[in-house]
Amino acid sequence: LIREREHGTIEHLLVMPVTPLEIMLAKVWSMGLVVMVAALASLTFVVRGALHVPIQGSVALFMCGAALHLFAATSMGIFLATLARSMPQFGMLMVLVLIPLELLSGGVTPRESMPLLVREIMLAAPTTHFVELGQAILYRGAGFDAVWQPFLALALIGSILFALSLARFRKTIALMA
Template identity: 70%
Template sequence: MRRTLANIYRLGVKELWGLWRDPAMLVLIVFMFGFSVYSAARAMPETLHRAPIAIVDEDASPLSLRIASAFYPPQFMPPAAVAQSEVDAGMDAGIYTFALIIPPGFQRDVLAGRAPALQLAVDATRMTQAFNGAGAIQQIVLTEVAAFVQRYRGTAAPAPVELVLRSRFNQTLDKGWFGTMTQLINHVTMVSILLCGAALIREREHGTIEHLLAMPVTPTEIMLAKVWSMGLVVLVAVAASLQGVIRGLVGVPVEGSVALFLLTTALHLFATTAMGIFMATVTRSMPQFALLIILVLLPLQMLSGGSTPRESMPELVRDLMLAAPTTHFTMAGQAILFRGAGLSVVWPQLAALGTIGAVFFAVALRRFRRTIGQMA
């Protein structure tokens, strides 16, 4: 047993030195767990942030001025006062996403109860921002018109029912919180599969796998060395990203236990690193491995519940994805990081990750033995 552990340790150290001499992989790890995680919080396209808007005020009344002054950062840029003839040219050039046209006599018609119409031109090529912005502009205009007609904001008759909103786990409704943590969870799967698979393919291309076969080591020791070394690299990168990027740069408060999340990540890495080795034994070169990663990662990430709630998926898809480690890792990761869940809540996901990891490791080990047996 002592000799086996020593072999696994030394082979793992060899893998770490091999990764250290691969600058492309090091840059990829820093990029994925650094810039990519940060950009997910600061570049969420569905967030209405500094949207450019133009206002054509043909009424020039106190009500139209009040509406124009209601648009301000950070949701909108300060409105640009333009003429009717400048709207089409500005939207064609992509200068304005929205153009609100207030017709002449608008205030007079409102006070007379004639329900005048406003025109809102929207650049629909910016789909998400256009959808959210159109609703926000409609709400702003209706609110300002109602307040102007009532003369005072507090004179409206009380509603028969009052709905009190309590936002839990994300009190400011900042979508960047969700984006940055989801990006981190997704990158764990991709980077771990890539590192383990690339390590095996690199040894095959350089001919070092034949040298290992001539040494007194077993396929199990070789595979365990790759699993613990590459898993450790990803685990350290996750901890650094969680502390330095998510907490430090983005300022997202992590509700749950970081240690419990790292434990969950370690169990997930046990499955994904084995998956990477299995995929590397199926392919013969790095380009083939890269193509296979695309085919595997897309359904794993899209159907895991990170981007779309599992409840909105077909029942057959939900049942099939229970065999994927990403489903349980996403559920446990979101529960810990978003809602501060403890071990009593996420233990079913941890048990599922351990079971799936053991199955994946056994299947990958069998395939790995067969592959190196053919090489010998």
């Protein structure tokens, strides 16, 4: 979105018969599809094939969780893109957001060793819930009955971020028109 604004191609989107919702959905799912194919290929050919690591749970259930996480993460990216004015500013904003999300999600360091306040704040981050469901499904073979709460949390966080992004995107487009 920022690059389109910087290069002046967002005006092309404005004259097309598409709504801001359709533009955002296209951006979310086009990138999401590429990542989903890469994740599935990695699980199949690298983890199972080359490394011979057994996967305990359902790959299909994990991929559903990955799709929800991608929806939430991409929505967050679009929201941050509506806040930034340029690609360098967006890059710096992403560094400030993504590094803490990764470090405090439970994937790198155990959440149990974090202060309670940090653990509570990180419940608002999609990465925390994705790490929880990914570990439960892939390592312990959990079914949907054990991971429905992270699925619900990802759906809620993603929906809220998508709605906020859509509102800011509409506002940005209205200012350009």
